[in-house]
Amino acid sequence: MNNFQFKNPTKILFGKGQIANINQELHPNQKILLLYGGGSIKKNGVYDQVMQALKGYNITEFSGIEANPRYETCLKAINLVKKESIEFILAVGGGSVIDAAKFIAAGVYIETDPWMILSDRAKVKQALPIGTVLTLPATASEMNGNAVITRDATKEKLAFGSPHVYPQFSVLDPETTLSLPARQIANGVVDAFSHVIEQYLTYPADAPLQDRMAEGILLTLIEEGPKTYADPKDYTSRANIMWACTMALNGVIGVGVPQDWATHRIGHELTALFEIDHARTLAIVMPGIFQHKSEQKKHKLLQYASRIWNITEGSEEEIIHQAVDKTIAFFESLGIKTKLKDYDVNPEAINEIAERLAKRNGEIGLGEHQDIHQQDVVKILEYAL
Amino acid sequence: MNNFQFKNPTKILFGKGQIANINQELHPNQKILLLYGGGSIKKNGVYDQVMQALKGYNITEFSGIEANPRYETCLKAINLVKKESIEFILAVGGGSVIDAAKFIAAGVYIETDPWMILSDRAKVKQALPIGTVLTLPATASEMNGNAVITRDATKEKLAFGSPHVYPQFSVLDPETTLSLPARQIANGVVDAFSHVIEQYLTYPADAPLQDRMAEGILLTLIEEGPKTYADPKDYTSRANIMWACTMALNGVIGVGVPQDWATHRIGHELTALFEIDHARTLAIVMPGIFQHKSEQKKHKLLQYASRIWNITEGSEEEIIHQAVDKTIAFFESLGIKTKLKDYDVNPEAINEIAERLAKRNGEIGLGEHQDIHQQDVVKILEYAL
Structure with a gap:
C-alpha cells in the first residue's frame, strides 16, 4: 500500500x-x-x-x-x-x-x-x-x-x-430519484462503474482491502443497476445504487493505490466536442483502455474477470477478452451504446481528440503510468470504431 | 437499507x-x-x-x-x-x-x-x-x-x-507496530474481526454494498492476519491489517444496517471481572452468539459461511456448524483460546455475568433484536464451557 x-x-x-x-x-x-x-x-x-x-x-x-x-x-x-x-x-x-x-x-x-x-x-x-x-x-x-x-x-x-x-x-x-428518466439512471450506474475502474483496474499495489471494497461496489452496480433500470419505483435498489455511486468516488476505495483516469480524460474531450453524455463517453473509451493496456493491466484484468464476472476458463488472453465483452454487454444492457458511430462521431475525429489531449498535457501522458500519449489515444479510440 | x-x-x-x-x-x-x-x-x-x-x-x-x-x-x-x-x-x-x-x-x-x-x-x-x-x-x-x-x-x-x-x-x-508482541497483533485482528461481525452478522437489510464491504474486511483479516502474525517484519501485511482495523469501525460498513454488539457487551463483563484481554473475551463469546441465535441469524450465517469460508455443502444446520468451527479455528490459529476454562474462569461465574448485565440493562435486552436477556447470556456462555 x-x-x-x-x-x-x-x-x-x-x-x-x-x-x-x-x-x-x-x-x-x-x-x-x-x-x-x-x-x-x-x-x-x-x-x-x-x-x-x-x-x-x-x-x-x-x-x-x-x-x-x-x-x-x-x-x-x-x-x-x-x-x-x-x-x-x-x-x-x-x-x-x-x-x-x-x-x-x-x-x-x-x-x-x-x-x-x-x-x-x-x-x-x-x-x-x-x-x-x-x-x-x-x-x-x-x-x-x-x-x-x-x-x-x-x-x-x-x-x-x-x-x-x-x-x-x-x-x-x-x-x-424515482422520477428520473431511465437514461439518467443508466448514465449514473455507468459513471460510478467507471469511477471504481479508474481506481481499481491498474496494477497490484498490495492493497487487498481497497480491491475488495472496489469489487463490492462493482458487484452492487451489476446486481442492482438492472433492477433499478427495469423498475424505477423500487426504492430499495435505487437506495443501493445511490449509496454505491457515492462510495465509488468519496475517496475510500482510492486510498493508497495507483489511479488511472485516462478514460475520463479522453471522455471529457468527447463531451466537449460532441456533447455526448459524460457516462456514455466512458462506455466508449473504457473497453479500448482495457484492450490497449491489456499487458500492463493484465494482473488486475484477470482478477476483475474472475471476481466480478466469474470467468476462469481459457488462456489469459481469452479471459481478458471475455471480461471486455462482459463489460460492454453490461453497458449495452442498460441501453448505453459503446461505439463512436452510435453517436454519429466520424472516425476522423479521433485524430482531433488525440491532438487536443496531447496539446493540453505536453510531455505528460495519461493513465497510472503516465504513458498514454497521442498515438495511444488514437489506438484506444480505434477500438470503438 | x-x-x-x-x-x-x-x-x-x-x-x-x-x-x-x-x-x-x-x-x-x-x-x-x-x-x-x-x-x-x-x-x-x-x-x-x-x-x-x-x-x-x-x-x-x-x-x-x-x-x-x-x-x-x-x-x-x-x-x-x-x-x-x-x-x-x-x-x-x-x-x-x-x-x-x-x-x-x-x-x-x-x-x-x-x-x-x-x-x-x-x-x-x-x-x-x-x-x-x-x-x-x-x-x-x-x-x-x-x-x-x-x-x-x-x-x-x-x-x-x-x-x-x-x-x-x-x-x-x-x-x-513492527515491535509489537504477537499476542497484541492477534488481539487486534480478532477485535477488528468482531467489530465487523457485530455490524454484519444480524439479519438481511437490503444493503448489499455494506455486506460486501464488511466481507472485504473479514477476508483481508483472514488472509493478512496469519501473515503478519507469522512475520512481524512484513510491512505490507501489517499495513493492510492496520487499515482493515480502522475501516472495521470507522462507521463506513455500519451505515443503514442493524447492529448487534451483544458479543462486546458480554465480553466487557469478562474483562471487568477477570481482566481477560478484550479481544479474547470476544473470541469466547462470539461462537456462542452464533449458535444460540442461529435461527434468527440464519440467513446471514449462511451468507457468511459461503462468502467467507466457501462452505456450501451440507444442510443449513451443518453449514452453520462448519462456519462456527472455521471461526473458532481462525481465532485459535492466532493463539487465541475460545473457552472459559482456558482463562481459568469457573463455570459459576456465568450466572454472575448474566446477572450483572441484566441489572445494568433492566428490561432492554442485548443484540439486534434487543432480545438477549439474562437466561440467554447464560446459554451463550455455556457454549464456551
Missing part, C-alpha cells in the same frame, strides 16, 4: 424524508443561494420540500445550471453571490449543479480570473460553505472535493479539486 | 514517516498534553519521533494510561489539563490511550461527575480537540467517536460515544 492522507468531512443524511432535516444544518440568519438546474426539481416536489424545510430562511435563487455546467453561467452566479453577500450555497440537483456550486464557492474568493482554477490550477485558498440535496446518483460530487466545468467559448471541459469545496452536508433521499 | 446519518471528519495520515507531519496539524502556540501508556513508545522510538516533530512546541506529558484505561487515572489527567490550561490532547498509543484521551477531552467540560458520561449517558456538549499517533491496530478508536472506560472501584467497563471526540487527525504508521 502506498502512503496516503485521507479526510472526508461531509455529513451524509441518507433516506426518505431527510430533506426536512436540512434546517438543522443551516443557520437561519445565513444568506443562502439556492442553486439548481433546468427546473425538474419544481416538477418532482423536491423544490417544495426544500422551501418547506427552509421556511423563514433568507434565500436567493439562481437556476439554469446546465448538464456539463458552463463557466459562463457560473460567472453570472459568482456576480450574484458577491452582489447579494451570499454566505452559503445550497445546491439542489445532480453532479452538474453540485460541481457548479463548488466552482462558484471557490470563484468568489479567487483573485485572478476564476477560469485559472481550471486551466492553470490556481490554488483555492478559501470557498463559501456548500450543502447539497442530491437528485441524481452518479458523480459522488455530493461527497468529494472535485468539480468539472465546461467553457463554451473554447469547448474545454476541465476539472479541479480542493479540500475547501467538500459539501458540509449532503442529503441523499432515494425518493427524489 | 435503513435511513442513516454519517459523518467522519478525522484526517488520516497513513504510512511510513508520517509522524514527521504532525506539526502541520498542530499550532505551535497550543498547549499540548502528550498522553501515553506504560512507556513502550520510549523503547520503540515513537516517542522520539513525536518529540522531534514537535520541537519547540509547548508540551506537557501524562503517562501511565492502562490497558482498559481506568476512570481513576483519567480523573488525574483531567485535573492536570485544567491546571495547565491544556488546549489539545495528543494520544500516542493504542485504543486504550486514545479512549482515555476522549474521556479526558470530554470530562474537562462536563459539569457533573465525569463518570456520568458513562453511567448515565450525560450529554457531551464540548470536548478538547484530540490527535492520535496509533501504535496498535485494533479498536479503530483513531477514527471514531467512541471510547470504553473501566472503573476499578466498581469493576465496571462502560462505553460512550460523541461526535465531539472524533480525533482531528490520526497517524497510522505501520512501522510503529
